[in-house]
Amino acid sequence: MNPHEHYRELISRLLDEDTALTGEEQAALRAHLAECAECAAVYEAFAALSDAIGGDLAEPPARLRENVMGEIRREEIRRKNRRSFRWTGLVAVAAALALLIGVAPRLRGRNAGAQLASYAADSTFAKEAADSAPAEKAAAPSSAESVKALEAPAADAGAAGESFVVENSAAAVAAESSSDYAMAVDAEESDEAPAPSMAALLAFLDGRDCAVQLEAEAPDYMIETDEGALALTLAGGKLYYADPSSGALREAGVGEAELLRFLQNQGE
Amino acid sequence: MTREEEQAIVRRVQDGDVNAFGDLVAAYEKNVYNLALRMTGSAQDAEDMAQEAFLKAYSSLAGFRGESKFSVWLYRIVSNVCLDFLRKKGKRQTVSLSAEDDDGEDVVLDVPDTAQSPEALLEKKLTRDAVRRGLASLPEDARQILLLREIQGLSYEEIGETLGLEAGTVKSRIFRARKKLCAFLLDDGNIPDSFSSSLSRGG
Numbered sequence: 001m002n003p004h005e006h007y008r009e010l011i012s013r014l015l016d017e018d019t020a021l022t023g024e025e026q027a028a029l030r031a032h033l034a035e036c037a038e039c040a041a042v043y044e045a046f047a048a049l050s051d052a053i054g055g056d057l058a059e060p061p062a063r064l065r066e067n068v069m070g071e072i073r074r075e076e077i078r079r080k081n082r083r084s085f086r087w088t089g090l091v092a093v094a095a096a097l098a099l100l101i102g103v104a105p106r107l108r109g110r111n112a113g114a115q116l117a118s119y120a121a122d123s124t125f126a127k128e129a130a131d132s133a134p135a136e137k138a139a140a141p142s143s144a145e146s147v148k149a150l151e152a153p154a155a156d157a158g159a160a161g162e163s164f165v166v167e168n169s170a171a172a173v174a175a176e177s178s179s180d181y182a183m184a185v186d187a188e189e190s191d192e193a194p195a196p197s198m199a200a201l202l203a204f205l206d207g208r209d210c211a212v213q214l215e216a217e218a219p220d221y222m223i224e225t226d227e228g229a230l231a232l233t234l235a236g237g238k239l240y241y242a243d244p245s246s247g248a249l250r251e252a253g254v255g256e257a258e259l260l261r262f263l264q265n266q267g268e
Numbered sequence: 269m270t271r272e273e274e275q276a277i278v279r280r281v282q283d284g285d286v287n288a289f290g291d292l293v294a295a296y297e298k299n300v301y302n303l304a305l306r307m308t309g310s311a312q313d314a315e316d317m318a319q320e321a322f323l324k325a326y327s328s329l330a331g332f333r334g335e336s337k338f339s340v341w342l343y344r345i346v347s348n349v350c351l352d353f354l355r356k357k358g359k360r361q362t363v364s365l366s367a368e369d370d371d372g373e374d375v376v377l378d379v380p381d382t383a384q385s386p387e388a389l390l391e392k393k394l395t396r397d398a399v400r401r402g403l404a405s406l407p408e409d410a411r412q413i414l415l416l417r418e419i420q421g422l423s424y425e426e427i428g429e430t431l432g433l434e435a436g437t438v439k440s441r442i443f444r445a446r447k448k449l450c451a452f453l454l455d456d457g458n459i460p461d462s463f464s465s466s467l468s469r470g471g
Contacts, residue, residue, distance in 0.1 A: 012443040016417060018424060020435070046446050052392075052399035053306070054418040060301035064315055065293045068322040069286075076286050203324055208352065265330065 004039050007032050011043050015050060075200060079266070196266045198227035198244060204262050207243065207250030214240055214249065223263070232259075269295050274338050281329055289326055296339065297322075299420050300346050306415050307350040309404060317353055321346040336429050343420055344430045347412055354408055402452040410445040417442055 002008075010029045013021050033040045201223060212235070219231035232241045232252070239252035239259065254262070269277075274295075280288040300321060305314035325345050332341055403411055416427050424435040431438070454468060
C-alpha cells in the first residue's frame with residue numbers, strides 16, 4: 001500500500017471538517033502536505049471534486065412545492081369530510097359473522113382501526129384462537145362477545161399486539177351469506193365516510209420487492225380505498241400485498257400494529 | 269433554520285397545521301431535489317422522487333419524535349425513495365447526469381459563474397461534467413454516501429444515522445468513493461489539464 005495512503009484518508013477527513021480529527025493530526029497533515037507534492041495534489045483533487053459535486057445546485061421547479069402542498073391539502077380535506085360513523089348492531093353482527101366464518105373483514109372508514117384494535121384487545125377473542133385456527137392465529141369470539149367489543153370504541157388502538165387474523169377456510173356458502181350482510185353494510189355505509197386513499201395507504205405500507213412465495217390463501221385483511229380494496233396477507237409476521245398497478249407481490253415495510261394505528265388515524 | 273425553530277414547525281404540523289409543512293418544504297426542497305437529481309440523473313425523476321419523499325415525510329410525521337434532526341430523517345426518506353426507484357428501474361451503473369427538459373433534450377445544469385474568466389469557467393464546466401459522469405459510474409451506495417456529504421453537507425455522524433452505519437465506516441466509504449471518482453476521471457481524459465495533473469501526480 002502506498003505509504004501516503006494514511007495521509008490521504010486524513011485529507012478526506014480534513015475536507016469534511018471531521019470533528020474527530022485532532023489538532024495534532026491536522027498539524028501533522030499540513031506539515032506533510034507542505035513537503036509532499038503528491039499528497040498536495042490529492043488535496044487539490046479532492047477539493048475540486050467537492051466543488052464540482054456540490055457546487056452548483058439546481059433550483060427545484062416551483063411546482064414541486066405547489067404539488068406537495070396541494071396534495072397534502074387535498075388529503076386533509078378528504079379526512080375532514082369523513083363524518084362520524086357508528087357501527088350499528090347490524091354491522092357489528094356482520095363483521096363478527098365474517099370473522100366466525102373466516103372471511104377477512106372488510107374494513108372501511110373511520111372506525112376501521114377502532115374495530116380492529118378492539119378485536120385485538122379483546123382477550124376472549126384471543127383465547128378462542130386455538131379452536132378453529134392454527135395456533136398462532138386468533139379466531140373469532142362468540143358473536144355476543146364481538147358485538148360488545150365492536151360497540152365499545154377502542155380505548156387504546158396500540159393494543160394490537162396479538163394476531164387475530166383468521167386463516168381463511170371459508171366455504172363458498174359461508175362467503176355467500178356473509179356477503180348479504182356485507183351488502184347491507186355497504187348500503188349502511190354508502191352515505192358515510194369515503195374510504196382512505198389507495199395512494200396514502202400504499203405510501204404508508206412502504207412496500208418492497210420480495211421473493212416470497214405465498215400459498216394461494218385468501219387475504220387476512222381487505223382494506224377499502226377510494227380505488228378499490230387492497231388485500232393483505234400476514235405470513236411469518238410480515239404483511240404482504242399485491243401492488244395494484246404492477247400486480248407484483250410486495251412486502252410491507254410496516255407491521256400489523258402500525259397498520260392498525262394508520263387505519264385508526266384515518267378516521268381522525 | 270435552527271433546530272429549535274425546526275422542532276417548533278414540526279410540532280405545529282403534528283398538531284394539525286398543514287401550512288406549516290410548507291415551511292419545511294421551502295427549507296429543504298433545494299437539497300432534497302438536488303440529492304434526487306444526482307441520484308437519478310434526470311430532472312423529471314428527481315421531481316417525482318422529491319415529491320414522493322415530501323409526501324411520505326408528511327404522512328409519517330406523526331411518528332417523528334425529534335430524536336434525530338429532521339433533516340437527517342428526511343434525507344433517509346429521500347435516499348430510500350431514490351434507491352427503491354433505481355432498483356426498480358434496474359439502472360445500476362450508467363445513469364446520465366445531464367438534466368432533460370420536457371423534450372428529452374439535454375439541459376446543462378450549471379449556473380453561470382460570472383466572476384471568472386472564460387477559460388476558468390470552461391475548466392470548471394469540464395470538470396463538473398466529468399465529475400457528474402463519474403458520479404453516474406459509481407455504485408449507488410458510493411454515490412449516495414458521497415452526495416449526502418457533498419450536497420446535503422451532513423456530518424459523518426449524521427450520515428451514519430441516516431444510513432445506519434458507524435461514523436468510521438462512513439469516513440472510509442467516502443474516502444473510497446473519492447478515490448474511485450478520481451480514478452474514473454483519470455481514465456475519462458475529458459478534464460482540464462490542471463486537474464488531470466493533480467490527479468496523476470497524486471496517483
